[in-house]
Each structure stands twice: as C-alpha cells, then as structure tokens.
Amino acid sequence: MLAALRRSQLAQRTALLAPSLAIIGGFMVLPLILMAYVSILEKGTHGGVEWGTYSAEAYIKFLFERDLMGSLSVNADYLQIFLRSFVLSGVTVLLALAIGFPTALYIALQDDRWYRNLLVFMVTIPFWTNLLVRNYAWIILLRNNGLIDNAAAWLGLTQEPIDVLYTPFAIGVGLTYSFLPFMVLPIYASLEKLDLRLVEAAFDLGADRRRALARIVVPLALPGIIAGCILVFVPCLGAYVTPELLGGSKSLMIGNLIQNQFGAARNWPFGAALGFALLAIVLLAMMAYALRFRRAPGGGT
C-alpha cells in the first residue's frame, strides 16, 4: 500500500517535472554540449567549423597571441574586455542598488495597498517596450545636441558638448536603466514581508532611522538584496544590445565579443570558448558566494 503510494507519487512527480526537464534538456543542456564540442574544433576558413578536426587553439587564443613565426606571447586584450565587463556590471549593480533599494523601501512602506500595487506595476512598465527601442531612446537623450546636452547648455552648466554617448559611462547608464526592475522587485518582495513592528521595536530601543535601517531593515532584506544583485549582475555580463548601441568600438563587452566571433571574425570555436569561459567564471563566483553565505552566521533564511 505504502509502496504503491510512493510509486504513484514518483510517477506524479516525474509527470509534473517532465515538460520543464524536456525543455531544459533539449534547449539548454544539448546546445551547451554542442557548444563545448564546437569550442574544441578547428575553425573553418569561411566561418563554421571543420568537423572532426580537434584543436585547443580557441582556448589558447584567449590568453596568448601567436605571431607569424608561430611562437606564443601573452595577449591581455580579451582579458581586458572580460575585466571591463565585470567592472561595468559591478558598477551597474551598485547603481541599481543605490536607486532600487530606496525605491523598494518607499513602495513597501505605503499603507494603501492599491497605491503600492500601482507603484510595483509602474516599475515593470519599461518591460512593455522593446529593449532596442529603449536603448535608442537613450541615444537620443545622451548624444551631443541631444536632450540632455541641450538642456545642460541652455542652463549654462556646460560650454562644450558633453560627449557622453559611446563611452562606458553611457553603457552604465543604459544597463542600470534596463535592469533596475530586477533589483527593485526582489528587494520589494522581501521588504514587504518585513514585520514593521521590528522597526518600531528598534526605534523603541533608541535606534534612530539610520541605525534602524542598517541594523534591522537591511539585514532582514538581505535575501532580496542578494537576489536582486545576482539578477542584475549576471544578465549585465552577457549584455549585448546596450553596449552595441550605447558603447563605442572601444568599449566592447563580452556579449559583443562573442557575437563578433560568430559574425565578422568567423571564428566559431573561439566564440564558443569565450561563452564557456564566461559561464565557468559566473558559476564559480556563484558557488563561492553560496558556500560563503551558507556558512555565515545568521544568513541563509
């Protein structure tokens, strides 16, 4: 009886999981395996790969340069692009956190449930517009002779054109704007569950607003803050459209570099290898963080 029950539970569980397993397996695991395979093949002369000819060239190319004589020398160009991507993503996370946390806190503190839901809805409104359109909008705002440039000149704040478009700064602005909702929503979700009586208790015990925030609100919203940071950081690393449109040729990010290999550079194995390097770095960073966070006292709930 019990065994039969257990078996039916197992069947039910399998049935429930099957669709998502099929999709993840068919559209993620298989392509990943294919990508890993491509990354160790010889590149084709006109794009594509030479099936059956293996080579570690793609991974060597990431760190070294081969001169005409065939000897290797260290080449930090690609590492620099990786580094730039990480720094830009990190800055974006900090900006999004600086803007997103107060926003989420403000929304969570509203008494009127209807008004609160309206604000949450407004945070998600940018999603209703295409990402490309939103980035083109930023071009119009940021370019010389654009809205911001003209306004600053009219107010007498600047004498020269601002020259902001096609810089890492413009990418930072665009990324922060694009991914801000991913920061606000998880933080709001954890702040909304926060028992406001705990804040009252902190006030009662002599904490002013700043210390109540630092000692009570932020620690209790930490799961949401971490989730928000990850949700912003990871897609930022792989961002393609924003650096393509708002960054110049001098501020490539990983996403553009990878796209380049499959497009203009016609080096599929290298593109696949770059993709894998990114995946590996992100996974290692997340694992390190997860381990650290689980061991930290008081964390993890």
Added chain:
Amino acid sequence: MPQANAIDIRDITKVFGQGAEAVHALDHVSLAIREGEFFTLLGPSGCGKTTLLRLLAGFEQPTAGVIGLYGDDLAGLPPFRRPVNTVFQNYALFPHMTVAGNVAFGLEMQRWRRGDIERRVEEVLSLVKLAGYGQRKPAQLSGGQQQRVALARALANRPKVLLLDEPLSALDLKLRKEMQIELKRLQVETGITFVFVTHDQEEALTMSDRLAVMQDGKVLQVGTPAEIYERPTRRFVADFIGDTNFLQGVLGRAANGEIQIKLDVGGMVTTRHAEAHTEGERVTLAVRPERVDLEPVNAEAGEDTGRLRGVVETVVYFGTDTSYRINIDSLPEPVLVRVQNRQGAASPFASGDSVRLRIPPEAVQVLVD
C-alpha cells in the same frame, strides 16, 4: 508610598482618519500614573488602550492634549528619544540576532562600552531567568522564553517607564499564570513604573496596583482592583469585571446613613452610597453574586427589607462555592447567587425550591449611569 506622577496624561484625544471616516480612538482621556506603580489599562479590544500605549511610546502623536513624563512634555519627541521601553504583544524579537544581541541592541544604541554591555546583558538575562541562553536565536526558544527575552530587552535600558502591550496574550493558561507572578516580581524588584495593557480582567485585578477601565476611547473608572471590583460606578465596569446582577429601582429617603431603594421587582433594599443621586431618581444597582445570601422561604425572618423571593432554576457546584440561578417573577434574567461551600455540607437548595434572597446594604452599589 511613592508620590510623584511618572506620567500625566491630560485631555488626550486621538483621531484616526478624516471626515466621515474619522475614528475617535481616544476621547478626552486624562490619567495620572504614579511613580513605581503597576498600572493597568483594561478594556475590550478597540477601547483605545493600545492606542494610548502607542502614544506613550511615541509611535503615534496625539491629535490634542498633553502627555507629561516626570513633568517633561513628550510632544514631538520621537520614540528613540523617550526614556520608555515597550514589550510588544508578539514580542517583536529581532530574528536575525541572538538572544544576547537582542538584549544588547538598546545598549548599543545608547553607545555603551562593550564590556559594560556584556555585563548588563548577563545581569538582565539572569533577572528574567534566562542566563546561559544568550547565544540562542529567538526561533529556538519557546513562547514563554521569547516573552522573557522581550522583557529583558526592554528592561536592559533601565527605562523610567515600561510599557507592556498585552504581553501574555499569546501564552497558554499555565504559562500565563507563571508570567503574571514573574512580571509582578520584576516590577517590585526593579521598582520601574509598569503600564500594562490587557483585556483580561482577572489579569488586571491580580497584578495591578491601580487600573483604568476603558471603553470606546474613554476612561470610565480608575482605582485599585478592590475599588473597581467592589465599587464600580458604571454599568460597563460592573459587567466587564466579574459577574454582576443588575436591578432597577427608585431612590427613597435617607435615614441613619442608609438610603432605601424601592425595587421594580418589588421589595426594598438599602445602600450606604448614592452621593451622585437625589431622592426619587431612577437608578440601576449592581449586586455581586457572592454578596447575596440565600434563605429558605419558610424561615422566620424579621422585616422584609433587603429580601426578594424567587425560585431556584439551576444549581452548579464549583468546588469552593456553589452557583445558583434564581428566577424572580417579572425579572427577565435570573439572578446569580454564589454561596461558599462548607466542608461536608451538601447544597441546601435544589432546583425548583422557593428561596429568599437577602441583599445586605454593603452589597448594593448604585451606578452613576
């Protein structure tokens, strides 16, 4: 006895909302709470007692009126600048901190030195009998232990006044009785003024030095537990605290310090206190069940004043006493009478017996309204 007033509440009104939806949570409340006393705000939910406590803590600001703490006006002072601490109804312990961290929080906010904090935390935890529990998390403690942590945390700062918002309501009966004794002990030991909010009349009677009975945002009566129980001035107070029989009558003439009252159900009783009323006025009387004596109807009794005739409806044995419900003609509800049991004696009356109720003058309390 302590003399000074710890808290002076003068003509406080608190209105929530505006216009047609405005709710008067407190309506011209005035109270004086003395230094070092255990003062209870007693009333049903929605009577404004918790609002009053939140005004004292500073979580709400009064719409009108003044709150003084040892003579200082508290108006506009935020909660973190008030020398009062609160024990919250559901404890509101910080879940991400240890017990010691919770207790130390207030001291850290006062910028105490680390060593002093550790010493004080240990001292307070042993005061609430939780020594050695410092490193646990609140979630690892039972309800009663969490209650003690909340107390320790609030006491650690040596507040001038401790505010307690129904702190025992989440505990089961046995634990609640224990904590009642514990709270009283802590109050005596620390000498801190306690302002205690509860809807439990028994709790209020057993623990308080004085209490205020509240209803619909108003304070109806303030006094010692004995005063409140023995001499309720309002029908609500008499009804809310303990069991009470209400009788209607007309006030008669005063003679020899006793005033006669002609009851609507027939018969007369006398009372010694009816200062707020004049001869000929219709009044309501409150009579406690245990102050009434029962006599067999055939007994040779003297004059009929203070006696009513009735028929026993039910008899319920309670161990220490026996409770009778007695039907009296023309009275819509039976009168409750409680008689203390003597050892080995069975109830002298059974259901259906005719009895006489003797209501002595000291049992009759004339209500103001």
